[in-house]
Amino acid sequence: GAVVSQHPSWVICKSGTSVKIECRSLDFQATTMFWYRQFPKQSLMLMATSNEGSKATYEQGVEKDKFLINHASLTLSTLTVTSAHPEDSSFYICSATLQGNQPQHFGDGTRLSIL
């Protein structure tokens, strides 16, 4: 149980394009989903917290106009990296939880490479 699917797993695109990443909870309804960014050999850094039907809460220093998050249903959240540039290249990982005091379950991440 508690499976989280993330798609795509790897994307390469040109500078200036927008990229959408999907995060789905397959066997449970996630009231809250989280988006993280991970640089090589570093830990996960929380970017934003997303609750179904409401606006995402972004961490300090994360540009909300650059990283658009939509949590339209209890099983789907999307992260759109707008006008991506090489410095946005990273490993993006989502997680989902049934409710706040329950553990977060993670997707397998999306490796984003901007040329």
Added chain:
Amino acid sequence: QKEVEQDPGPLSVPEGAIVSLNCTYSNSAFQYFMWYRQYSRKGPELLMYTYSSGNKEDGRFTAQVDKSSKYISLFIRDSQPSDSATYLCAMATSGTYKYIFGTGTRLKVLA
């Protein structure tokens, strides 16, 4: 000082050894303590989830939380080459439930 400190390793042990992984923290408000295993190019996989202090055992894994010392541990018994991965500790307070992760310890179990 970081909120959560974790030795990055790498830690190399022979197959069958008992592995001890640790994290220290500074925020006494942390109530939830997690251990995740992350293989290369994959997302973290939940191993242990504990609330407040005490021990928790699941198969070959034992998690310990000592809130008085602000210190948590994960023990792996009878370690296997397939346990080779990065182990991340994470902590959260009640209310926000935002996870603060350690940097991860890279473990290598040698056959």
